[in-house]
Amino acid sequence: MVVVLTVICSASGFVLSFVNTATESAREYQLLKYVKGPSIDAVLPEHDNDPIKEAVVMAMGQDDKGRPIEKKIFPAKKGGSLVGLAYDSGAEGYHGVISLMVGLNPEGKLTGVSVMTHTETPGLGARITESSFTEQFEGLSGEIGVGADVQGVSGATISSKAVVKAVNEAIELFPQAMKEVS
Amino acid sequence: MSVMQEFTKGLWKEVPPFRLVLGLCPVLAVTTAASNGLGMGLATTFVLVCSNTIISLLRSIIPGKVRIAAFIVVIASFVVIVELTMQAYFYPLYKILGIFIPLIVVNCIILGRAEAFASKNSLIPSVADGLGMGLGFTISLTFLGGVRELLGAGTVFGYALMGSSFQPFEVMVKPPGAFLCLGLILGLMNFISAKK
Numbered sequence: 001m002v003v004v005l006t007v008i009c010s011a012s013g014f015v016l017s018f019v020n021t022a023t024e025s026a027r028e029y030q031l032l033k034y035v036k037g038p039s040i041d042a043v044l045p046e047h048d049n050d051p052i053k054e055a056v057v058m059a060m061g062q063d064d065k066g067r068p069i070e071k072k073i074f075p076a077k078k079g080g081s082l083v084g085l086a087y088d089s090g091a092e093g094y095h096g097v098i099s100l101m102v103g104l105n106p107e108g109k110l111t112g113v114s115v116m117t118h119t120e121t122p123g124l125g126a127r128i129t130e131s132s133f134t135e136q137f138e139g140l141s142g143e144i145g146v147g148a149d150v151q152g153v154s155g156a157t158i159s160s161k162a163v164v165k166a167v168n169e170a171i172e173l174f175p176q177a178m179k180e181v182s
Numbered sequence: 183m184s185v186m187q188e189f190t191k192g193l194w195k196e197v198p199p200f201r202l203v204l205g206l207c208p209v210l211a212v213t214t215a216a217s218n219g220l221g222m223g224l225a226t227t228f229v230l231v232c233s234n235t236i237i238s239l240l241r242s243i244i245p246g247k248v249r250i251a252a253f254i255v256v257i258a259s260f261v262v263i264v265e266l267t268m269q270a271y272f273y274p275l276y277k278i279l280g281i282f283i284p285l286i287v288v289n290c291i292i293l294g295r296a297e298a299f300a301s302k303n304s305l306i307p308s309v310a311d312g313l314g315m316g317l318g319f320t321i322s323l324t325f326l327g328g329v330r331e332l333l334g335a336g337t338v339f340g341y342a343l344m345g346s347s348f349q350p351f352e353v354m355v356k357p358p359g360a361f362l363c364l365g366l367i368l369g370l371m372n373f374i375s376a377k378k
Contacts, residue, residue, distance in 0.1 A: 001245040008240075008252050012259040019263050026270035034273050 029053070032072075036088070036101060036116065040074050043103030043112030044084045047076035051086060058087075058180045071173075075181045076103075084111050085177055091166035094158045095119045098128070102170040106178065113137040113167055118159075125159030133160070137167060144168055185310045192314030198291045199322045199364070200371050205291040208282050209323060210360040216339050219327030221275045223320025225268065225283060227313070229260045230292050234300040234312035241301045253296045254287070261286045291315060329363050330354045 032052045040051055051074035060069040076084040083105065090099040098118040103111040115129045127133065136150045144164050146152045152160030196202055199209045208226070213219045236256050237244075244252045265283045268276040276283065286292065295315055300308040328338050334355030336344035344350075353359050 001248055004243055004245060005248055005252060005255075008244075008255050012255050016259055016262055019266050023266045023270035027266065030270060030273040034277070 039101035039114040039116050040086045040103075042114045043101050044074070044076040044086050045078075045103070045105060045111050047078050047083055049075075049077040051076050056180050058177060071177075073177050073181055082106050082181065085174075085181060087170065087173070087177060088116065089166040089170040089173075091162040091169070093118060093120050093162040094125050094156070095121065098159065098162050098166065100163065100166050100170070102167055104171070104174055107141075108171070108174050108178075109139055109141045110137045110167070110171070113163070115163070120156070120159045125153070125156040127153045127156060128159050128163050133163075141171065144171070185306055188307045189310040189314040192311065192316070192318035193321070194318075196315070197318040197322055197371075198315055199319065199326075200368050202291070202294075203368075204294055205289045205319065206364075207285065208289065209326065210357065210364065212279055212282050213323055213327035213330055213360060213363075214334070214355045215331040215337075216324050216328035218275075218278055219323030219325075220320065221272070222279055222282060223316070223323040225264050225279070226286055226289060226291070226319055227316025228264055229257060229286055230295060230316040230319075231309060231312040232260045233257045233292055233296055234308040235305065237296045237300040238303060238305050238308035244301075249301065250293075250297075253293060253301075257292050257296065258287045291319060326360075326363055326367065329367075330359055334359060 029052060032055070037052060044051060054075055054077075056073045056075065058071045058073055060071055063069050071087055074086040075082055076086065084103055085106075086101055086103040088099060089102050090097050092098075096119040098120065099116045101114045101116055103113070105111050113134045115134065118126065118128065120126045120128060130153075133151075133153055137144070140149055144150060144167060146157075146161055146164050150160075150164060152164075192198070194201075198204050199206060205226075208222055212222045233253070233256050237253055240252070240256075261284060264286070265276075268279075268283060295311060299311045303311070332338050332343060333351050334353070336342055336348045336350050351359070354363065
């Protein structure tokens with residue numbers, strides 16, 4: 001009785017670990033495609049490759065527990081030459097973290113910013129997802145300031161500043177990301 | 183009974199949701215559209231055929247006292263395989279069916295067929311039984327989903343069939359609609375059978 005159950009359970013474990021390994025990369029790809037994919041496509045200029053398939057992992061040092069921090073860079077190519085990069089960025093907003101997908105062209109100019117997840121106040125901070133706010137970033141480069149380069153959402157200064165901070169961080173990372181991709 | 187009869191009994195005479203009235207949880211929950219019903223039905227069929235095969239092969243070595251535990255391990259393994267595969271290749275469907283994929287483990291049709299049929303019969307009839315029951319389940323779910331989608335949204339498999347003047351009965355894609363449809367189809371099937 002014990003032997004039969006043990007054999008059945010170990011056979012099941014063996015088969016499942018095999019299936020798990022076999023589908024791992026496909027599952028990761030699907031997750032990226034359906035969760036981040038729409039944002040990646042929105043912020044990148046026109047391209048004919050699959051940025052998710054060609055993603056490059058960039059090492060970002062270690063966290064305080066010694067685990068490596070990594071960032072995925074999604075390159076956009078047209079006719080084989082690089083036309084843009086996309087990667088995520090985030091900052092603390094009014095309520096929790098705002099996470100963004102930021103797209104840049106090879107000269108380091110922003111091609112688009114898209115808010116992936118946020119928990120800002122509906123009607124106020126949540127308006128950072130509107131295109132009238134995010135479109136202002138297109139074409140900008142260098143250090144961006146609220147009020148100077150980008151008009152914040154009225155009544156939502158903290159949320160607007162958080163987005164700008166996250167975008168600035170992304171721009172700062174650009175030289176390193178560019179080196180990883182090329 | 184011949185192999186053919188084992189197969190066809192699942193399609194009408196013992197069709198699981200309407201005749202045996204088994205496995206109603208996914209029947210009611212996921213049939214908001216024809217494609218969801220089809221996906222759920224095929225996933226269940228795969229698990230049913232595979233578990234019937236394995237259990238029928240192992241029926242002489244599984245001790246009677248722990249048979250339920252052994253059956254559940256076999257069924258759960260196939261359910262995890264389905265879940266991982268769906269996640270890897272059919273992500274949108276995986277998102278829609280959600281918790282109901284892992285819950286195939288506790289679908290009483292599967293354990294029911296394992297206990298009542300596969301553990302007492304040889305390989306070929308068990309596979310035929312699993313296929314027939316699975317297809318019957320798939321057709322029932324797709325049909326129920328199709329009816330609810332048609333009345334609730336005016337489409338079947340996403341294709342608009344009712345014309346622009348059709349006002350959808352939104353209740354049909356909500357839980358009460360599932361009970362209404364199921365009850366009407368059950369009644370209709372009894373009516374047809376009684377006439378025969």
